[in-house]
Amino acid sequence: MEPMTMLVLAFQLLALFSIAGALLIYLICKVREESQACNAEQPASRVVLVTSADTALGLQLCTYLANKGCRVFAGMKEARDSLPAKLLCGWMKIREYSEEPISGTIIPMRLDVTREDVLREATIAMGAHLNANERGIAAVINTSGSVYRGRVESQDVQHWEHMLKTNILGTLRVAKAFVGFLRPTRGRLLYLGGSTAGASMGGDGLVAFNASRVAVEKCADELRKELQPYGVxxxxLDTCGMTVESLYKAPVAQTISQVPGAPTQYTADVLSASALQVIERALWDYTPQQRYTLLSHNKYQFTLPCRSSLRLHRPSESPVAATQSV
Incomplete structure (x- = not known):
């Protein structure tokens, strides 16, 4: 065979192998993209824990995610006789008999991030509610926290201790208690970040709170490093632009009639529709970001009305005032 013929044949073989290699790489990438898209659209688990439904924000998240088809564990300090427990129970009953019943559900559960014994009981209760084929849950959203305003020279030291115990130690206790449910599913732990939400109000009695939020951010950074090898x-959830009281305020009940059995309304207007969609992305993005900003334009942010009507009897106790400790 002539040298020129051998050279042409060699180039032809090289071109053939190059085309075959490129086609193989394309097929591999295509299969991987389809697999990732399938996993993103159909997450392995639709079970979510909200650590505190005692807040209006936590209550709003529970009902929103249940409307989206999730099974939501709603943590609260009193899961039976408290106002949030009654509101959630009534909300579920009304949705059961509506024309378009929800596909999700809400399971009230006693949970207090400041008490180890209650957290242990919560993990046992959660495990009992999981199906046999469920290895864990998709996410934990830590909505528990505490805020007290006051000048350093006049503020009660017990308020400092409670904020540090709830905000800092509570973050670590939640991770310790529920990370075992997140490892099997390679789930995620969401917390209320953005210490600048309070830092921008310097000088108006938030010294201790801001210090606790900075510590929470550092706890989250270290937890991220420790749990990353396990896929957690x-x-x-960057709350910059929101007032600190709005993060932990309680739902406010409003009875519009003195007649027994009259509809009772409650306000849960903490997050706008766009902010709720951001939280959905934080929950279900195939590769989540480390931080999601809830308010895209803080300068022009305003609160959207969001009222729900529930047919509940007025509680026998006096109306519950808005609290900042849950």
């Missing part, structure tokens, strides 16, 4: 993601 730590995600911050």
């Amino acid at each position: 993601n730590i995600v911050a």
Whole structure:
């Protein structure tokens, strides 16, 4: 065979192998993209824990995620006779008989991030509610926290201790208690970040709170490093632009009639529709970001009305005032 013929044949073989290699790489990438898209659209688990439904924000998240088809564990300090427990129970009953019943559900559960014994009981209760084929849950959203305003020279030291115990130690206790449910599913832990939400109000009695929020951010950074090898993601919901009281305020009941059995309304207007969609992304993005900003334009942010009507009897006790400790 002539040298020129051998050279042409060699180039032809090289071109053939190059085309085959490129085609193989394309097929591999295509299969991987389809697999990732399938996993993103159909997450392995639709079970979510909200650590505190005692807040209006936590209550709003529970009902929103249940409307989206999730099974939501709603943590609260009193899961039977408290106002949030009654509101959730009534909300579920009304949705059961509506024309378009929800596909999700809400399971009230006693949970207090400041008490180890209650957290242990919560993990046992959660495990009992999981199906046999469920290895864990998709996410934990830590909505528990505490805020007290006051000048350093006049503020009660017990308020400092409670904020540090709830905000800092509570974050670590939640991770310790529920990370075992997140490892099997490679789930994620969401917390309320953005210490600048309070830092921008310097000088108006938030010294201790801001200090606790900075510590929470550092706890989250270290947890992210420790849990990353297990596939557990730590995600911050940046609340910059929201007032600190709105993060932990209680739902406010409003009875519009003195007649027994009259509809009782409650307000849960903490997050706008766009902010709720951001939280959905934080929950279900195939590769989550470390931080999601809830308010895209803080300068022009305003609160959207969001009222729900529930047919509940007025509680026998006096109306519950808005609290900042849950």
